[in-house]
Amino acid sequence: QEHKRILARKVIIERRKEEYEQMLQEKEKEEESRRIQLEQLRAEEEKKRLQTESVRREEERIRREMEEQEAEETRALMEAAKIRGQKFEDGEKVDKVQLRQQAIQEQIKERQEQARKLGRLSKSMDHFERAKREEQISMLMELHEK
Amino acid sequence: EEDFNAEEIQKDEGFSCVVVVDNLPVIGIEKYEKLLGVLKKIFSQIGEVHEDGLYMPVDEQTKKTKGFAFIEFANPDQAKIARQQAEGYKLDKSHTFKCNLLKEVEDMSATPEEYKEPELKDFVRKDNLYSWMLDARGRDQFAVRYQDMTEIHWNDPKTGTSEDVYSRSFWTESYVQWSPQGTMLATVHRQGAQVWGGEEFSRIQRFGHSKVQLIDFSPCEKYLVSYSSQESPNPREGPMAVFNVSDLKSGQTLRSFKGKLSDFMVAGGEHKAPGVEGALQWPLFKWCQGNDDKYFARLARNKSGKTMISVYETPEMGLLEKKSLQMEHIVDFHWSPTQALMCVYQAASPDGNQPARVSLVEIPSRSEIKSKNLFSVKDVTVHWHPDGTYLALQVSRFTKSGKTSYNGFEFFRVGERNTPMEVLELEKKQEKIVSFAWEPKGHRFAIVHGDGARPDVSFYTMQDGQKGQIKHLGTLHGRPVTSLHWSPQGKFLIIAGLKGLNGQLEFFNVNDMDTMAINEHFMCTNVDWDPTGRYVATSVTSVHQMENGYIVWSFLGQQLYKVNRDRFFQFLWRPRMPLDLGKDKENEIQKNLKKYSKRFEAEDETLKSQADVEKMEERKNMETEWADFLESKKKVFEEIREEHEA
Amino acid sequence: MRPLLLKGHTRPLTFIKYNLDGDVLVSCAKDHRPTLWYADSGERIGTYKGHNGATWSCDITRDSTRLVTASADSTVKLWNLATGECIYTYEFDIPCRSVSFSLGEEYILLTTDAFMGVPPAVRILKHSKDTEEQTHEEVLLVNDAHPGRITRAMWGRLNKTFVTSCEDGLVRKFDASTGKLLNSVKIHDKSIQMMDMDRDQNTIITASQDKTSKLLDADTFEVLKTYQCDRPLNTAAISPIRDHIALGGGQDAASVTTSAGQAGKFEVVLYHKLFMEMFGTVRGHFGPLNFVAFSPNGKSFTTGGEDGYVRVHHFDSDYFEQEFA
Missing domain, CATH: 1.20.5 (Single alpha-helices involved in coiled-coils or other helix-helix interfaces)
Structure with missing residues (x-):
């Protein structure tokens, strides 16, 4: 009887043990899966962070480049303006739009000046030719008399 | 192409197709169309009247018709029939037709009767041949030819148009040509050539030369060379050619060259059988420039078939020192534009023992003042500077493999002591050379080079600082260009993309390396500067069916006026005799x-x-x-x- | 100038007619369907369905109730202008080309083309305002006066005469009651493509393939003015308010050698009527211009092209202010 009871108890203990192990295993598994999930989550977050970071950096780079380009253009416009005789104070804030406007104006002026110059040239060429022809008249009359 | 047109007109519009109807009523403008309609009706029943082939001259003063009309038929036979049938036709009680072929009328007037001769000469003497150079406003003239009309105009940009000077229909049977100094205009007819001049464009001289095809003046306007060819009566022989050298003043033929046409077609280095050398070079006789018309020369072959240059002396017209310059394998020769000096290009001998050779030969001494041997030559193109100061040779050479070729330039500084030479190689030697052009009155030149549809234009100077060397001045990249047209004064240049490139015109200032204007003359075929470089004309000639006519521009590229003319053939500025006032x-x-x-x-x-x-x-x-x-x-x-x- | 592009036709335009008030216009094209538009906005009101061939011309009654159209389908149709309902069809066995109502609208002047050995003819048809009474009655036939296509026929003063333009370059005048030829004058070297009359019937304007347009005395056919153009002309119109005329044409599609738009010369060209000088061009069409018509108030004009488009052009205010310079 006792033996039977002990046997039964043993069985129960065995079972409990098994149950316990099983529980432990399940718990471990659960934890494992939670850990993996967490890691995944973290990795994703990290990825997202990196992505936003790179986007931010890219934007930063573009902005910087644009600024640099802007500065470069402004500098070039300033240089051109300096050549034209415009003076700038050290550290003076200059308006690029205004500078560009000035440059365009200057270009138009140059074109007009060029056109005026060519117009003058055209006139002087015409007048020189006509003057020469006037002076040639006596030569031609002599030729005709011959 | 121009010659082809000339031929066509000769066939279409020969005087033998035209009937002159006299004894017509003299009427005012208001009835002009009506009478024209009546005539058209009458003559259309007899034959095929040419489109626009009816014309009644109108008196400028009275504004009335002159009582006669020209009627052009499709061919000479119809004209003959029309003349017979309409002769004596009663239009009404008081008007009975009197008909003649224009050819007969022309023949009658072309054989002036004996006693008229001195009167004519007297008239010519009175008429000032230089009157056109005395224009109070310093204008220039030009001639245009379209349909059956030849017109002379003053270019009058100050009024934004041109002013008529003289015009005449059926003035020429093929084309017209100014003499080199502009004194006269030549017309070409079946019976020969005629020259016209003076205020009224009266006839100065006639040159009888049956079926004349081409003419050429000597540079100082002393002589006229005319050419005709004709099928030989013996069908096995090729065509026969006649070249007459005539005195412009007297009209007398001083010397005639006759023979097989093929014997006059000399070109190329190798000995070729007669008749296979291709086309006749015109002018065949090349005049020595700036030497009072003393010499003229042509490329010929001696009895053994070797090439030689025959130089003739005026006014005797004999061979200079009775012998030609014997030089083998001559491809071509070119007189300097200013002195008695010729550049002779000889090809390499076929056996390869002798390279190609370019030499400068003085006349009459025949001494060679400079020469250069050129190896592996494919072809040489000779470009004299208009002042005769430089000579450029555009040399195309075979590569080692012999399959491809490359280009380069050789320069002779003819105006300098000992004629120094210089070589110019382009950066990309394989590139095609589209065009080369010297700057007149200057020391620059421009080259169009590149293989695509938009080649580059490069500028160089012969005078780099103290060194006096060639220097690259700049390059314009990717231009739609087929040809370059320098102003006769230099400095300005038109970069033109003609014909297939739709006629884009870039007016370029080489001094400032600046584009002054870009314009378009759609389908433009020709660009012609006036003699002064103040104006330039562009034209579309009848090689194209549409858009025919011309535009006159200022040298800056402003359009001054445009004239449309169907079947437009020629635009010719009247050259101006150079008159040196002296530097002072x-x-x-x-x-x-x-x-x-x-x-x-x-x-x-x-x-x-x-x-x-x-x-x-x-x-x-x-x-x-x-x-x-x-x-x-x-x-x-x-x-x-x-x-x-x- | 603000152009309105009217899309509706699929084939080349042939004719344009404003009503008397100028608030609507009808366009005819080779696509069988005449179309009604608001002249000011270019809005399409509707089409007239019934023809089975190209429509060559049309006319509108003074009260804007009726439209008459002539078609290559050998019919002339009367329509209710507003509803698009076909009221009556005159049936022939030859293509019909030019139609116009007489003064009072009792008659219709019609031209028919040469076809299968039948010569080109001018016909006068009876027109009745009462649809019930409408019959196919031909009161005059002139079929022996024209050697080629009659491009347009128009009534003379008080319906006493009518005038025709012909491919042979002639204009002719006939007695409208007898059909007797009263006058014929060769005006052009090549075909007269279209002609138009001013409102007072003093002058006629012609457009010819010979690249000229001429203004004639409508009574004597004396040539008063010649407008030399650089293109073959298809159409000409006289401004009702200013001394201006509008011309149009261009190289036909087959002989246009390049794709460049300007090469074909498809612009409308405006000339001063008295000085014979060109003072403006209006671009727009991609093909030759087939028709131009001024609005009755002269403030705009409409063009129809080979390209299938109708364009309405309103003049800028400075057009009315500026003197000719």
């Missing part, structure tokens, strides 16, 4: 230019306001006329209304 006089003018300018500007201003006044007046007249017309219509309307209401 020119400097003096330059110094006093302000004074001249003031006067010229005032003159131009007056002209402009006068033109404005005239235009306003003309318009006012038209408006008054119109008001009268409307008034008369009101009456007509009233009458009809009354009638209607009654």
Whole structure:
């Protein structure tokens, strides 16, 4: 009887043990899966962070480049303006739009000046030719008399 | 292409197709169309009247017809029939047709009767042949030819148009040509050539030469060379050619060269059988420039078939020192534009023992002042500077493999002591050379190079600082260009993309390396500068069916006026005789230019306001006329209304 | 100038007619369907369905109730202008080209083309305002006066005469009651493509393939003005308010050698009527211009092209202010 009871108890203990192990295993598994999930989550977050970071950096780079380009253009416009005789104070804030406007104006002026110059040239060429022809008249009359 | 047109006209519009009808009523303009309609009806029944082939001359003063008409038929046979049938036709009681072929009329007038001769000469002497150079406003003339018309105009940009000088239909049977100094205009006819000049464009001289095809003047206008060819009566022989050298003053033929046409077609280095050398080079006889028309020369072959240059001396017309310059394998020769010096290009000997060779030979001494051997040559093109100061050789050479070729330039500084030579190689030697052009009155040149549709244009100078070397000045990349046209004064250049490139014109200032204007003359085929470089004309000739006509521009690229003419053949500025006032006089003018300018500007201003006044007046007249017309219509309307209401 | 592009036709335009008030216009094209538009906005009101061939011309009654159209399908149709309902069809066995109502609208002047050995003819048809009474009655036939296609026929003053333009370059005048030829004058070297009359019937304007347009005295056919153009002309119109005319044409599609738009010369060209000087061009069409018509108030004009488009052009205000310079 006792033996039977002990046997039964043993069985129960065995079972409990098994149950316990099983529980432990399940718990471990659960934890494992939670850990993996967490890691995944973290990795994703990290990825997202990196992505936003790179986007931010890219934007930063573009902005910087644009600024640099802007500065470069402004500098070039300033240089051109300096050549034209415009003076700038050290550290003076200059308006690029205004500078560009000035440059365009200057270009138009140059074109007009060029056109005026060519117009003058055209006139002087015409007048020189006509003057020469006037002076040639006596030569031609002599030729005709011959 | 121009020659082809000339041929066509000769066939189409020969005088033998034209009937002259005399004894027509003399009528005012208002009845012109009506009478023309009547004539057309009558003559269309007899034969095929040429489109636009009816013409009645109108008297400028009376504004009435002159009582005769020209009727052009499709061919000479129809004209003959028409003449017979219409002779004696009674138009009405007082007008009976009298008909002649224009050819007969022309023949009659072309054989002046004996006693008239001195009178004619006297008349010519009175007429000032230089009158056109005396224009008070310093204008230039040009000739245009379209359909059956030849017209002479003053280019008059100050009034934005041109002014008629003279015009005549059927003046020439093929083409017209100014003499080199512009004194006269030559016309070409079946019976020979004629030259015209003076204020009224009266005939100066005739040159009988049956079926003449091409003519050429000597540079100082002393002689005229004419050429004709004709099928030989023996069908196995090729065509026969006649070249006449005539005295311009007397009209006498001084020497005739006759023979098989093939014997005159000499070109190329290798000995070729007669008749296989291709086309006749024109001018066949090349005149030595700037030497009072002393020498002329041609490329010929001696009895053993070797090439030689035959130089003839005027006025005797004999071979210089009775012998030709014997030089083997001559491809071509070119006189200097200013002195008795020729550049002779000989090809390599076929056996390869002798390379190609370019030499400068002085005449009459025949001494060679410079020469250069050129190896692996494919072809050489010779470009003399218009002042004769430089000579450029555009040399195309075979690569080692012999399959491809590359290009380079060799320069002779002819104007300098010992004629130094220089070589120019392009960066990309394989590139095609599209065009080369010297700057007149300058020391620059331009090259169009590249293989695509948009080649590059590079500029160089012969005078780099103290060194006196060739220097690259700059390159324009990717231009739609087929040819370059320098102003005769230099400095300005038109970069033109003609024909297939739709006629884009870039007006370029080489001094500033600046584009002054970009314009388009759609389908443009020709670009011609006036003799002064103040104006330039572009034209579309009848090689294209549409858009025919011309535009005159300022050298800056402003369009001044445009004229459309169907079947447009020629635009020719009248050359101007060079008259040297001397450096001193020119400097003096330059110094006093302000004074001249003031006067010229005032003159131009007056002209402009006068033109404005005239235009306003003309318009006012038209408006008054119109008001009268409307008034008369009101009456007509009233009458009809009354009638209607009654 | 603000152009309105009217899309509706699929084939080349042939004719345009404003009503008397100028608020609507009808366009005819080779696509069988005449179309009604608001002249000011270019809005399409509707099409007239019934023809089975190209429509060559049309006319509108003074009260804007009726439209008459002539078609290559050998019919002339009367329509209710507003509803698009076909009221009556005159049936022939030859293509019909030019139609116009007489003064009072009792008659219709019609031209028919040469076809299968039948010569080109001018016909006068009876027109009745009362649909019930409408019959196919031909009161005059002139079929022996024209050697080629009659491109347009128009009534003379008080319906006493009518005038024709012909491919042979002639204009002719006939007695409208007898059909007798009263006058014929060769005006052009090549075909007269179209002609138009001013409102007072004082002058006629012609457009010819010979690249000229001429203004004639409508009574005597005397040539008053010649407008030399650089293109073959298809159409000409006289401004009702200013001394201006509008011309159009261009190289036909087959002979246009390049794709460049300007090469074909498809612009409308405006000339001063008295001074014979060109003062403006209006671009727009991609093909030759087939028809141009001024609005009755002269403030706009409409063009029809080979390209199938109708364009309405309103003049800028400075057009009315500026003197001719």
